[in-house]
Amino acid sequence: MTVHELSAEQAAVFATIEGTRENVFVTGRAGTGKSTLLNHLSWNTSKQLVISAPTGVAALNVGGQTIHSLFRLPIGVIADHDIEQNGDLRKLLNTIDTLVIDEVSMVNADLLDAVDRSLRQARQRKEEAFGGVQVVLFGDPYQLAPVPGDADERAYFEDQYRSMWFFDAKVWDETDLRIFELNTIHRQHEEEFKAMLNAVRHGTVTAEIAARLNEVGARPAPGADAITLATRNDTVNRINAAELARLPGRALTAKADITGDFGGRAFPADETLELKVGARVMFLRNDPDQRWVNGTVGTVRKITSTVYVEVDGETHEVEPAVWEKYKYSYSAATKQLTRDIVAEFTQFPLRLAWAVTIHKSQGKTYDRAIVDLGQRSFAPGQTYVALSRITELDGLYLTRPLRPSDIIVDENVRRFMANAAPIPGIEA
Ligand SMILES: Nc1ncnc2c1ncn2[C@@H]1O[C@H](COP(=O)(O)OP(=O)(O)OP(=O)(O)O)[C@@H](O)[C@H]1O
Numbered sequence: 001m002t003v004h005e006l007s008a009e010q011a012a013v014f015a016t017i018e019g020t021r022e023n024v025f026v027t028g029r030a031g032t033g034k035s036t037l038l039n040h041l042s043w044n045t046s047k048q049l050v051i052s053a054p055t056g057v058a059a060l061n062v063g064g065q066t067i068h069s070l071f072r073l074p075i076g077v078i079a080d081h082d083i084e085q086n087g088d089l090r091k092l093l094n095t096i097d098t099l100v101i102d103e104v105s106m107v108n109a110d111l112l113d114a115v116d117r118s119l120r121q122a123r124q125r126k127e128e129a130f131g132g133v134q135v136v137l138f139g140d141p142y143q144l145a146p147v148p149g150d151a152d153e154r155a156y157f158e159d160q161y162r163s164m165w166f167f168d169a170k171v172w173d174e175t176d177l178r179i180f181e182l183n184t185i186h187r188q189h190e191e192e193f194k195a196m197l198n199a200v201r202h203g204t205v206t207a208e209i210a211a212r213l214n215e216v217g218a219r220p221a222p223g224a225d226a227i228t229l230a231t232r233n234d235t236v237n238r239i240n241a242a243e244l245a246r247l248p249g250r251a252l253t254a255k256a257d258i259t260g261d262f263g264g265r266a267f268p269a270d271e272t273l274e275l276k277v278g279a280r281v282m283f284l285r286n287d288p289d290q291r292w293v294n295g296t297v298g299t300v301r302k303i304t305s306t307v308y309v310e311v312d313g314e315t316h317e318v319e320p321a322v323w324e325k326y327k328y329s330y331s332a333a334t335k336q337l338t339r340d341i342v343a344e345f346t347q348f349p350l351r352l353a354w355a356v357t358i359h360k361s362q363g364k365t366y367d368r369a370i371v372d373l374g375q376r377s378f379a380p381g382q383t384y385v386a387l388s389r390i391t392e393l394d395g396l397y398l399t400r401p402l403r404p405s406d407i408i409v410d411e412n413v414r415r416f417m418a419n420a421a422p423i424p425g426i427e428a
């Protein structure tokens with residue numbers, strides 16, 4: 001990441017995080033330098049600080065670890081289930097002063113409450129929120145929301161929480177959260193584009209703004225190096241398959257080994273993974289030996305019974321990985337959850353990466369990108385995330401015109417951000 005002088009507003013937030021033990025939420029529009037400030041914090045803090053994020057890609061962007069792997073939490077709703085901690089984890093959690101979470105908009109209330117409980121347990125400070133750890137959250141709730149779970153999980157949230165959002169976690173009944181909003185956008189410089197993005201963010205796109213965005217975006221796609229950002233996995237898969245077909249040579253296929261029931265949810269990797277030498281791929285898991293992490297991009301160099309992938313000039317042998325699926329059942333009557341392993345999935349932890357979902361593009365910056373909203377954009381903030389990745393209006397390519405229904409703003413976000421009333425720049 002490029003190093004910048006902090007702006008005055010970024011410096012003021014840094015000073016508060018350093019100089020107090022208060023829990024802080026750093027928010028602001030896309031490109032206001034939240035992640036940059038976080039990076040500065042990680043290099044310049046005098047505190048014992050750990051950095052985490054809800055997804056592998058988001059963690060990769062800030063040199064952190066996923067919340068699930070940091071706290072060794074199971075996937076799915078955790079509720080009041082026992083949290084297992086070994087000695088190493090307890091030691092780690094006892095040494096930290098500050099826990100940073102980037103892209104917190106994707107963290108759900110149950111997960112944040114589990115983090116709270118895990119810290120209290122490890123530090124044996126049951127009465128103190130987060131076990132006395134300072135929590136510093138970064139993110140923009142107008143960007144991607146937490147991913148809704150299956151029917152049982154949704155029922156659990158409806159029963160237990162005002163909403164799935166991190167700001168509705170129970171821990172906030174016991175401690176305060178100080179909110180700072182960064183205001184200067186650094187990713188884009190054109191006033192016109194910034195105003196357009198702001199309108200998309202708040203759901204105030206006029207017919208005039210829409211017409212201008214569509215006029216600019218409606219043109220043939222540029223050359224091969226522009227990445228496609230798509231709403232749907234199947235669109236991403238189609239593009240990747242087409243790029244793969246363009247490469248010379250024969251595709252080799254790896255079939256996943258699946259035991260048990262993965263239910264209605266997508267598999268953690270392709271059931272049938274097709275690769276060729278030369279294919280652009282992304283890793284889907286962290287490497288125990290830390291040669292790559294979830295989100296690392298590389299190129300396939302050789303395929304035998306294993307796959308050799310070049311990352312930053314070095315070629316690594318990649319072996320299949322095993323994913324375990326847990327299933328929670330929740331009864332609203334007894335308010336109890338039980339958890340069992342219901343399935344296992346074994347596959348190379350790789351997928352093709354000429355196109356990515358908008359979901360996985362969060363936090364990134366691209367000079368140009370092809371935005372494919374498919375039939376419709378279906379998640380709050382999705383269109384805003386996609387468009388706000390691009391540095392200039394001239395880098396925007398649309399596969400079809402934007403429609404009013406593409407712009408969805410979550411009512412819980414409006415409620416929270418209105419009540420939070422962050423004071424621009426300096427302090428809430
Ligand atoms: N103080 C600064 N001076 C100049 N450029 C900056 C500054 N802070 C951030 N930038 C640049 O602006 C761009 C966006 O920054 P960053 O990714 O930190 O924003 P963000 O708020 O995390 O965005 P998002 O919400 O999309 O994740 C980056 O290219 C970054 O290098």
Ligand SMILES: [Mg+2]
Nearest residue numbers: 034035036363
């Ligand atoms: Mg960011």
